[in-house]
Amino acid sequence: MSTFIDIHALQTLPPSNINRDDTGAPKTATFGGVPRQRVSSQAWKSSIRQDFSESLDSSQLGLRTKRVAEKVVKQIEQLSEGYDKEKALSEVAAAFKTVGISLAEPKKKKNEEEDSTLESGYLLLLSNQQINRLAQAIVEANGEKLKKADVAKILDTQHSADIALFGRMLADAPDFNVDASCQVAHALGVHESEPEFDYYTAVDDVVKEAEESGAGMIGTVEMMSSTLYRYANINLNGLVKNLDDSEAAVAVAVQFIKSFITAMPTGKQNSFANRTLPEAVVVSLRDDRPVSYVNAFETPVKESAEHGRRYEAAKALAAEAQELSETYGMEPVKSYVLAVGDLKTALEGLGEETNLKVLLESLSTDLSKVLAN
Structure with missing residues (x-):
């Protein structure tokens, strides 16, 4: 029997451009018939690998x-x-x-x-x-x-940890391909949104001192602001196979979850300082198969008279999780919830409420027990 770890997150970005296309515009996708902000899985995996380099020993890196x-x-x-x-x-x-x-x-x-x-x-x-x-x-x-x-x-x-998680493909030597034990979805806005343009100017200091008018440089940069739904899963048994070490697999899985929560793509950060953390994270252990809750947002989320968009997104995520569980009878073995403010109420009943430190400690214990049985 395989064990899977599902990681769901809601993360709100202010005006930013952390992942842009070939024209410099924020990446987008159409979902539920409307345009949404999108951050590619490659961009977030790259930031996770970078976080690994700051957290893991060099012997564990690729x-x-x-x-x-x-x-x-x-x-x-x-x-x-x-x-x-x-x-x-x-x-x-x-x-x-x-x-x-x-x-x-x-x-x-x-x-x-x-x-x-x-x-x-x-x-x-x-x-x-x-x-x-x-x-x-x-x-x-x-x-x-x-x-x-x-x-x-x-x-x-x-x-290395990144090979074991994200896999490896060698075009001319397929015998050395490694099947990924981790899947990362493209982050997707939970509501309709389109890029906006920021018109900016730069002042020439010398010209300014001479009391002359005019800008030394002008330009535009595109930006978006969204609450994103992020999702990833880990096949724990596949990770053990790739690393050939159960203890190492637990450590790498826990580190991935930490990096998934805290790392962020660095595109245009100096311009926008969009250094946010997820407002809600749900981590579930499953013995059936991974399950994404992205369809909770097929109908774009809107704020209500009582609550903002973040709360309504958390409420939609919880409703989707409950409906899928009741319809298919596929219950997580165990779930943990990290949330801020009134989002704790919206996600009540979805799992054990905790914080990041306790989550990582608990997962380390839980996963070790699973692999020991």
């Missing part, structure tokens, strides 16, 4: 880059002082080639200086452990070609 050969070579040079760089680069390329991963010289731009490095044809995600172990194996081989089975073992074990 690196996503085309220039992985450069990282392995640097590690070789640290392990063996005086190791010839060109030789190391050649041996790294040979090691990757044995398992079907091709490295080549990057295309040079016009007038760009030569750079003795090799790149993969796509972003390659490896754990720091895998990079270090490959470097160690090359040093110990002392010029001998590494065997395919040895390289394969290095690249397919001791995955």
